[in-house]
Amino acid sequence: QVQLVESGGGLVQAGASLRLSCEASGRALRLYTMGWFRQAPGKEREFVSAISLGGGTTPYADSVKGRFTVSRDNAKNTAYLEMNSLKLEDTAIYYCAAKYLTMGTSPAVFGSWGQGTQVTVSS
Secondary structure, three states: OOEEEEEOOEEEEOOOOEEEEEEEEOOOHHHEEEEEEEEOOOOOOEEEEEEOOOOOOOOEOOOOOOOEEEEEEHHHOEEEEEEOOOOHHHOEEEEEEEEEOOOOOOHHHOOEEOOOEEEEEEO
16 A cells, blocks of 8 residues: 655635645555545545546546646655645645556545645635
8 A cells, every 4th residue: 555645735815826745655656546636624525636657647627627737756756736826615625545557536446545634725
């Protein structure tokens, strides 16, 4: 199993930017599709974005398309989520997750999860 630790969350004003990081240990990140999910209070965990092993496939949820960018640095065993033009509705706990080899977007298919990092967007 790969262990994941997220960082980079915080409290920002609407329109600001944040960059989340997800550092992996235990196994090489290059073997895993990396996913980003979020969960707001009272809501189910939802897909935000994912990135394939080599970075060539990067699906996004419609709600973040054009504002968020997912990336990875396999040499550093780290995945990133760059979030721009943040909105109030982006407020949630953000989780990174790892799925062995193949692409996925459902939380159910990701086997390893980080502890989450809080992102709060204020007006």
